[in-house]
Amino acid sequence: MKALLLAIICALFLTACDQATPRSKMRIGYMNCNSEQETTARFGPLTAWLSQQLNIDFELVPVDTQEFAERFSAGEFEFTHSNSLLYVILKKEQQLQLLATEKRGRYGARTAGTIIARKDSGIRTFADLRGKRMIFGPQLAPSGYLAQYNLMLDAGIDPERDLAYYAIPHGSFKHEKVVYGVYFGEYDVAAAPALDLELMIRDGKIFADDFTVIGESPIFPYCTFGAAASVAPDLASRFKQALLTLTPETTVDFGGETIKVLGSAWIDGFDPLIDSDYDVLRELAKKANMPPYQEF
Amino acid sequence: MSRDRFDILTLIGLAGVVLVTLFLLLGSGGRDLRLASGPSQATERALQERAQAAFFAETYAPVEELLAVNKPGEALLRLEQIERDLPAEAHTALLRGGILVRQGALVEGIGEYVRAVRSRADYVDTRSPLQRRAEIEQLLATALPVVQSQAQTNPDNQGLNRALRDLHYLQSRLAGGCE
Amino acid sequence: MRRLLADRHLLLVLAAGITLGLFGVLLSRWGNPERTGICVSCFLENTAGALGLHNNVRLQYIRPELPGFILGATVSALIAGEFRSRGGAAPLYRFLAGVFLIVGCSVFIGCPIKLFLRMTAGDLTTLAGFAGLLAGGWLAVRGLTAGVHIGRSAPQQGGSGTLVPLLFLFLLILLFVQPLFLLISTRGSAAEHAPLLVSLGVGLLLGVLAQRTRFCITGAIRDLFLLGRRAQLVWGLLAFIVTATLTHLIAGSFHAGYFGQPGAHLDALWSFLGMLLVGWLSVLIGGCPFRQMIKAGEGDTDAGMVVIGMLAGGGLVQSWGIAATAAGVALNGQVAVLAGLGFVLLLSLLFRERSA
Known part of the structure; x- marks a missing residue:
């Protein structure tokens, strides 16, 4: 009985030692x-x-x-x-x-970037973007900047030359600011991530009917x-x-x-x-001359 | 077997009840008493089916229009808006499934098709005006070999395994049976 | 073997098995749902729906095969002088047994006859159910040999044995008259059916044959454990399996595989347990769902209580979300099967004749 008690006490000590290991x-x-x-x-x-x-x-x-x-x-x-x-x-x-x-x-482990305008703005196609005021998401945002930048290049619009001007919002909640920027008429067009639009509609912050989607990128991780x-x-x-x-x-x-x-x-x-699922993004970065493929 | 007065009266009563019942049934010429209180089952069902079809056509018309002009992303957002008014509606899931598959989100798209069929079996029913058998058969024909081979090479990928299960479910529903 | 074949009764048993196998497949070709040429539990769920006992609009139709089975058995028993009103052996337990039989069947998706119709069409998901049916039969035989007997049947007064045949005659009349209160599916599997007179004719034929031969799926399994290959019902079951397989092959409805089978799910454990419940319960109460219908047609009110229980069960499994679908077995179904197994165990305790 004593031996058993001793064994239990030893085991308890050993357990305690194990737990104490940092x-x-x-x-x-x-x-x-x-x-x-x-x-x-x-x-x-x-x-x-x-x-x-x-x-x-x-x-x-x-x-x-x-x-x-x-x-x-x-x-x-x-x-x-x-x-x-x-x-x-x-x-x-x-x-x-x-x-x-x-x-x-909805896209699961993938997402996309969209270019949106107010439905009543008259902007329907990429050609309508020329001379307009546009707001993008942060520069390193694949679905808030890179995707839209490429969409425009593919459509023959150079964001650096063909827009009246473009801006990137400051501070936090940049993607929401982008959407509201267009909604309240501060900008004509916005580069909004598909996910943020989806979530804002789901939460009742905006109505899908108020916007028109000029273009949407292919999906990427x-x-x-x-x-x-x-x-x-x-x-x-x-x-x-x-x-x-x-x-x-x-x-x-x-x-x-x-x-x-x-x-x-x-x-x-x-x-x-x-x-290799990320190759689609690599292609976008190369075309837009963005990191890690940026050339000066 | 001897019959006393009680038996005879009971027999007469029984015969009377049977005769009156037969008279009511046969004399009615097949007329159903429920006619007085509302339309027939067949009318109600026809009404329900046509109302459902008209409701879907109207509700989802903007989505169909966007798809027709190749704007799947905007159609998806429109479905999100509809979902706020009609949560968990199978038709939303069905249309979303088609869009997601078209956009390349195969696993998610298949999941939406399954959600649609599970909550409204009409989509796999040859008799239903809502049936989308051809669309689902096409999905199976294109997606099953892809998902099957991907799931074999990535056995730990839960998403692919779920998609495979979903495709087998759709396959089973298309095959028919009694449920 | 030659002596066996010289046996007139055995030939009748073989004929019953062959007829069941042949028409079980052909009825599907003629309009019944895929792999559901004959399925007592599915048909009872459809009938319960037609009577308004559940509101699944896809499962509402009085399947004429059911009145066919019962009235065929009644006519056959009357001609053979075997119609006797008998019963009184724990009727309410039998009612509950009927409910749980449908629970087990609906979780598997099909009665024992459909199990073999599915299996002979190449549906490998049925193997778990088949194992469950065998295991249930074996457990029941253990119970029977240990003294479990669900009450003693006795002659009944007042012609009560005619009530169930009359009920099904009434259902048949309803089907012909189609009053407005009857619910008939216009889509879904209940909208798929063979021509009414063909279904009725096949039902009557099978009712007569099954009454003459005592044909029973679980009876065959019970006899297999008790008598081995000497049991005639086993040969009848084999004839059913062989005929159904050949007919499936000839009709082009044989598609071997595990996935994508019609009216099947992949929850093997629950298929096993569902059929375990059916096998166990069926042997304890003296017959599979099909046999219960035939016995009810012969005036057996105990079997009649099982049939009424099955009809009520047909409504419950749909209303309470117990029935499985191709998506699998819902929690309600799992709990119901476990409750059913608890019920069988309770029966085995309560109805055991113990030696003093």
Whole structure:
């Protein structure tokens, strides 16, 4: 009996020792869509869940779009969550490993860019865009800038010369500002991501009938998780598998609450796309003379 | 078997009830008493079918027009607008399925077709004016080999596996059976 | 074998199996839904719908095969002097058994006859159901040998054995007269049917043959476990399977495969459990759904209670979302099958004759 008691006590100590072993620390850089606060609130539960699943202390690093590539090169984070153009850039320049692509909206793990105008503006075709005031999304936004830029080039419109002028909004919620910019008549035409239009209609912020779509790009991959080339393939694979197992019902205890991981991050799920799925985006970047294929 | 007065009275009563019932039924010349209270089942069904067809034609006319002028993206947004007024309507899912497949979002498009057929079997029913068998057969013919081979090479891809299951469901519904 | 073939009764059993196999396939060719030339549970769901017991507008039609089975059996039993009103063996339990038989069938999508019609057309999804049916039969035989008997039947007064045949005669009249209160599907599988007189004729023929031979799918399985190949019903079942396969092949309706089969789903576990329930329950109450109809036609009010239970079940499985579809088995269906299995286990406890 004494021996049994001793064995149990030893086992308890051993378990305690095991729990006390410090977990390794790693960082995930999340591209800010609107603000650091929003990024932290959205992805905090997902980061905590990943820490739990992979037994690694992941730190959430909110990163501005323009600084993303630079801070990644500086080794500020090992895992990335960014738009698909940043993935293409980092893949080419830093050999970023593709993990999984985020699903959101009707196109799933893909999205598209549209050019819209007010229905009562009289603008119907690409030819009507000449001499008009246009508002784009941020320059590194594939569905808010790159796609539309290409659509116009394909239609024989040079955005740099044929428009009266074009602008890019400041601050947060740029995609919504773009849509409202056209709706309230500040601009004649806007480069709006198909996903944002879809969500704004679903939420009742705008009516589909108020806008006309001049053009829509082919679909291409949406926001993407990646891992630095230095991340061990086994860990990268476990990270990917963890993402793919997420369902809308998956929860995590975070900040004293039980939270739905995907719901809180505004994500429907993840798909294991392959690198060649991003070729369509590479072609767009080449045609628009955009990074990582920019030539001066 | 001897019959007492009780038996005889009961027999007379029974015969009377049978005779009156027969008289009512035969004398009515096949007239149904329910006629007085409303239209027949057949009329109601015909009305319902035509009203449904007219309602869909009117509601989805803008979407069909946009598709006719090759504006699938705008049609998709229009469907989003319709969905706000008619949540979970199968016809929205059916049209959206067609657009998504056309745009290259195969897995999502197949899922929408399944949603449509599951909630309104008319789309695979040869007798229904709403039937879209040819469209769904075409989807199966083009998508099944693609999804099958992709799912074989990527067995862990949940999206592809779900799409394959969905296609088999559509295949089964097209094949008929009693359900 | 020669001695077996010289046996007149065996020849009749073989004839019943061949007729069932032949017309089971042909009725589909003539207009019944695919692989549903004969299916007692589907037909009862259709009939329940026609009477307004559920509101699935795609499943409402009085299938004339059903009155055919019962009235054929009645005529045959009357001619042979075998019509006797009998019953009283736990009638309400039998009513519930009827409900659960339809639960099991609807979760599998088809009665045991349809199981074989589907299987002989190459539908590999039925293998799980077939295994379930065998397992259910085996469990029931274990129960029977351990002393489980669902009550004792006794002669009934007042000609109560005529009530179920009269009910189905009434349904047949309704089908011919088609009063406005009767619901008849104009689309969906219930709108698919062979010509009325053909269906009725086949039903009557099968009713007569099944009454003369006691043909029963689960009876054959029970006898297989109890008597082996000496059991005549087993040969009848084999004749049914061989004929149905050949007819499918000749008619061009044989398509071997697991996916995309008509009226089939891929939830193998629930197909197994659904048919386990049907096999187990059928053997305990003395016959598959088809046999229950034939016995009800012979004046057996216990079987009549099962038939009424099945009719009520036909309404319930549709109204409560229990019936499976090609998309699979809903939670309601899964819970209903488990409740059915609980019911069989309870029966086995309550109706066990224990030696003192």
